[in-house]
């Protein structure tokens with residue numbers, strides 16, 4: 794086991810753990826959006842930032858992808874971390890302004906407006922890709938995918954048609970952190986019947 798500190802607490806972690814996994818194991822909260830323990834992390838939302846201090850330097854890292862290291866100190870709530878998180882939440886407010894979940898989360902950090910421009914006031918999706926990863930890695934069907942590149946990237950189905958691969962399991966809706974997948978579900982699954990229907 795490796796030994797290091799999270800805030801003031803001495804903790805131990807297996808060498809293969811990430812900082813986020815170690816924090817969760819020790820009951821220390823770090824906010825996340827695109828992380829789910831069932832799939833590989835992607836570093837998409839960056840909300841899970843923490844400050845890592847080693848010797849006389851420190852840097853802000855993404856905790857869901859940063860490996861634990863003997864002797865380091867992790868700060869989950871420093872002023873630097875809170876500033877970065879507020880900046881990320883401002884970006885998310887502009888990216889998916891119609892998401893109540895994102896608005897609520899931002900409000901927790903005192904963020905109610907954004908300096909970034911809003912392209913689509915109806916948008917709920919932050920294109921974190923968690924739904925795609927769960928569909929591929931857990932359900933194993935790849936019914937949904939990312940379509941397009943850069944700022945034009947969206948979540949959809951191959952050729953924009955309801956996916957025949959969809960088994961209507963609802964996993965994508967369950968893991969979606971913004972509520973966006975709920976509104977896209979019919980477009981994805983088409984004539985596939987819901988398990989509840």
Ligand code: SF4
Pocket residue numbers: 917918919920921922923924925948968969970971972973974
């Ligand atoms: S639909 Fe939800 S889970 Fe999928 S990319 Fe958009 S925000 Fe992420």
Ligand code: FES
Pocket residue numbers: 824825826827828834835836837838839840841842855856857858
């Ligand atoms: S939870 Fe780590 S980048 Fe999204």
